[in-house]
Every structure is written in structure tokens, then in C-alpha cells.
Amino acid sequence: xxxxxxxEENLExxxxxxxxxxxxxxxxxxxxxxxxxxxxxxxxxxxxxNWPAYLTRLAAHRSLDCLRERRxxxxxxxxxxxxxxxxxxxxLEAQEIATWLRSEIVLLPDQQAIVFSLVCxxxxxxxxxxxxxxxxxxxxxxTLYKARKKLEQxxxxxxxxxxxxxx
Amino acid sequence: MNxxxxxxxxxxxxxxxxxxxxxxxxxxxxxLVQLDEHDRISVVPMxxxxxxxxxxxxxxxxxxxxxxxxxxVDPFGIFATKTLYAQAIExxxxxGLYYVMTKAGQSEGSQCxxxxxxxxxxxxxxxxxxxxxxxxxxxLYTIGEHVQKSAVLFKTxxxxxxxxxxxxxxxxxxxxxxxxxxxxxxxxDGSIAEHYRVESKDPxxxxxxxxxxxxxxxxxxxxxxxRPRASAEARGKYVISDIKSNQDFDPSLFGTKPPVxxxxxxxxxxxx
Numbered sequence: 248x249x250x251x252x253x254x255e256e257n258l259e260x261x262x263x264x265x266x267x268x269x270x271x272x273x274x275x276x277x278x279x280x281x282x283x284x285x286x287x288x289x290x291x292x293x294x295x296x297n298w299p300a301y302l303t304r305l306a307a308h309r310s311l312d313c314l315r316e317r318r319x320x321x322x323x324x325x326x327x328x329x330x331x332x333x334x335x336x337x338x339l340e341a342q343e344i345a346t347w348l349r350s351e352i353v354l355l356p357d358q359q360a361i362v363f364s365l366v367c368x369x370x371x372x373x374x375x376x377x378x379x380x381x382x383x384x385x386x387x388x389x390t391l392y393k394a395r396k397k398l399e400q401x402x403x404x405x406x407x408x409x410x411x412x413x414x
Numbered sequence: 415m416n417x418x419x420x421x422x423x424x425x426x427x428x429x430x431x432x433x434x435x436x437x438x439x440x441x442x443x444x445x446l447v448q449l450d451e452h453d454r455i456s457v458v459p460m461x462x463x464x465x466x467x468x469x470x471x472x473x474x475x476x477x478x479x480x481x482x483x484x485x486x487v488d489p490f491g492i493f494a495t496k497t498l499y500a501q502a503i504e505x506x507x508x509x510g511l512y513y514v515m516t517k518a519g520q521s522e523g524s525q526c527x528x529x530x531x532x533x534x535x536x537x538x539x540x541x542x543x544x545x546x547x548x549x550x551x552x553x554l555y556t557i558g559e560h561v562q563k564s565a566v567l568f569k570t571x572x573x574x575x576x577x578x579x580x581x582x583x584x585x586x587x588x589x590x591x592x593x594x595x596x597x598x599x600x601x602x603d604g605s606i607a608e609h610y611r612v613e614s615k616d617p618x619x620x621x622x623x624x625x626x627x628x629x630x631x632x633x634x635x636x637x638x639x640x641r642p643r644a645s646a647e648a649r650g651k652y653v654i655s656d657i658k659s660n661q662d663f664d665p666s667l668f669g670t671k672p673p674v675x676x677x678x679x680x681x682x683x684x685x686x
Contacts, residue, residue, distance in 0.1 A: 344424030344427065
């Protein structure tokens with residue numbers, strides 16, 4: 248398959264995954280561009296059987312790299328982690344939680360972060376994700392369960408901390 | 415709201431976030447331009463082309479190395495003192511190169527955009543890296559307005575990987591002033607080299623550099639690529655050796671006639 252066609256067919260998905268994970272148009276553009284450039288270079292040396300799966304995995308990994316890079320900069324961490332005390336409105340609260348989620352996904356192990364992002368945020372089926380990460384559907388379910396549990400525990404702690412601060 | 419509902423609400427909020435088609439178009443344009451650079455020969459102001467025929471004849475960089483005329487300048491004596499560092503950076507910047515050619519699998523890292531009137535508008539990152547299958551790398555500096563040709567030639571072990579960062583390694587070395595002298599060590603030819611540790615501005619990258627005090631030039635660099643942005647295949651320990659700087663090229667490597675099967679492409683700068 249012509250690589251240009253690969254770009255045409257997968258660009259939107261790659262960009263959307265990156266954007267949903269990193270929540271920044273500029274970063275998502277960079278990630279998408281790098282994903283295709285990297286994929287092209289690898290494609291020169293070896294054949295890629297399943298382009299959508301390969302590019303999805305690469306996009307998720309590079310988005311995680313971007314989030315981790317961001318976390319290492321203290322100023323970026325402050326911007327990314329919301330103040331739980333503000334926003335009484337349900338929509339505002341959901342947005343806060345969304346920002347919090349992004350900052351926490353990055354702390355999960357790679358596989359958990361990617362499975363959680365692809366299943367929960369990207370709404371891919373477990374079978375699709377299993378094909379992307381190269382594992383079984385059962386393993387995806389287990390990984391997803393662990394990721395979700397961890398996030399729930401951390402969310403409870405975060406919520407408690409915010410309540411305490413408000414007093 | 416309980417924990418389950420709250421996380422679901424957060425997920426739902428992420429899913430609802432809009433994204434615009436302009437971003438996708440921008441990415442598409444940038445990606446296609448990059449692919450174009452790889453697939454075809456791109457034209458730069460001097461309208462020079464690296465002829466495909468010569469590469470296909472298997473000359474490769476080993477032969478390029480053999481055919482170059484070595485100009486004995488000392489751009490890397492910089493590691494002895496801060497002043498020499500600065501001098502070397504200037505040396506590199508003054509050595510402009512207007513020839514930028516790419517060919518799938520043989521070059522990377524070039525982005526050279528020109529305006530329709532033939533004047534260069536933007537060159538980034540200013541370096542073209544061409545690696546051959548033997549691990550030899552040709553690093554071409556494109557910074558500056560001077561019509562001069564030069565390059566740094568070196569051998570990297572392990573041999574070339576398509577996603578390495580040769581240009582960033584050298585840029586980091588050239589932009590790092592703090593070199594700590596570790597000691598003096600004998601090298602293969604029996605002479606003594608000074609061993610420096612260079613902590614680059616990129617905190618994850620520490621170089622061990624051996625300098626020949628006589629020529630004040632680098633003879634060996636060792637480091638481990640561990641930076642997060644490096645791809646998995648690019649990570650690992652590297653040795654750069656056989657470093658020859660300010661290499662001029664055999665003019666016959668360049669021509670003004672595009673090789674058969676290649677078309678001239680003027681690459682437009684993608685919209686920011």
C-alpha cells in the first residue's frame with residue numbers, strides 16, 4: 248500500500264488519539280507528524296501488516312511520552328493538575344476530572360495506560376485493543392480492570408485531599 | 415458523585431472535546447512534505463542535486479570519505495576550553511551548505527524550505543544526516559548564508575538506525591560548555607588522550623569524550639542514549655569514532671542534472 252494512502256486513512260485517528268490523551272492541539276499535531284515520520288522510516292526496513300493497529304499503538308506510546316515529558320517540568324505539572332476545590336457546576340467538574348485523569352493516566356504502567364486510553368477514551372472494542380497491543384481479549388480485560396482500580400483509588404485520595412483543603 | 419460515576423464523567427468529558435479539521439490538514443501537509451523529501455530529490459537554492467546514480471553505484475560514504483579533501487581545521491578543539499568550544503560553534507555556523515538532498519533510507523533530518531524566487535526562507539534543523547549501511551555518517555551543516563560545503567564525517571557503532579539523533583548529539587556537544595577533565599588515557603596508537611566528561615544541557619545525556627591534545631580534536635565519543643523522546647530502537651550505548659571534521663566534498667558528487675526517475679520538487683513550507 249502507498250504510504251500516502253496510509254496517511255490519508257489513519258491520520259484522523261492518530262491525531263484524535265494524541266489530542267484526547269495530551270489535550271493540546273500543538274502537541275497532538277507534533278505527535279501525529281512524528282508518528283507518521285517514524286512509521287515511514289520503519290516501513291522502509293520492514294513490512295507492516297496492520298497499519299491501523301501499528302499506528303494506533305505508536306500514537307498512544309508517543310502521547311504517553313509527551314505526557315511524561317510534561318510531568319517532568321514542574322510548571323507544566325502545576326498547569327495540568329486542577330484545583331479540585333473550584334467549579335460547582337457538573338460540567339466544570341467533569342472537565343476537572345478529565346484533566347485529572349490525563350495527569351493520572353501517565354502514572355500508570357505503559358500497558359495499562361494504553362489499554363485504558365484506547366478502550367475508555369477512544370472507545371475501541373477489547374478485541375481491537377487486543378490486536379493493537381498484541382495480547383488476548385482476556386488480558387485486555389484484566390489490564391483494564393487493574394488500571395480502573397488504580398485510578399479509582401487515586402481519585403478517592405484526590406477527592407479526600409480536596410475536601411480537606413476546602414475546610 | 416461516587417468514584418465510578420466521577421471517572422465516567424471525566425472520560426465522557428474527554429470524549430466530547432472537539433477537534434478541528436485545520437489541525438488535521440496541517441499535520442497532513444507536514445507529513446506529506448516530509449515524505450516527499452524522502453521519496454524524491456528536493457531542490458534548494460543552488461539547484462544542486464545529489465545524483466542517485468552515484469549512490470546506486472555503491473560508492474556510499476566510505477568512498478565519499480576516501481574521496482574528500484581533508485581540510486585540517488580544528489572545530490572540535492573546543493572541548494579543551496570554553497573559548498575553543500565557542501570557536502568551534504562559530505566554525506560550524508560559518509560553514510553553510512546549500513545542497514540538501516534526500517533519498518529514502520539514506521538520509522533524514524532535513525527540512526529545507528524555499529520561496530518561489532529561489533531564496534531560502536527557512537532551514538531547519540540546519541543539519542542533514544546521511545548514514546550508510548556500514549555505520550558511517552555524514553553530517554551536513556546547512557546553517558549560514560555562505561556558499562560553502564563542509565561536513566563532519568564519523569563512524570557510529572552500532573551502525574545506523576533510522577531513528578537516531580546524530581545531529582542532536584553533536585548539537586548538544588557543541589552547546590555544552592562544561593567539560594570536566596577525568597584524566598589522561600593511552601589510546602591505540604600509543605599517544606595519550608585527555609578524557610573529558612561532558613554533561614549536556616539535556617540532563618539525560620552525558621558524553622565521555624576523548625581529545626587528542628596535539629590536534630585538539632575529538633577522537634572518540636561514548637554515551638548512552640536514554641532520552642524519553644528517543645525511539646526504542648535508537649536507545650542504547652554508542653561509540654562515535656573516526657571523526658573527521660570540515661570535510662569538503664568531491665564536487666563530482668553533485669550535479670545540476672536530476673537523475674533518471676527523479677523529478678524536481680520545490681518543497682513548500684507547510685502552514686504553521
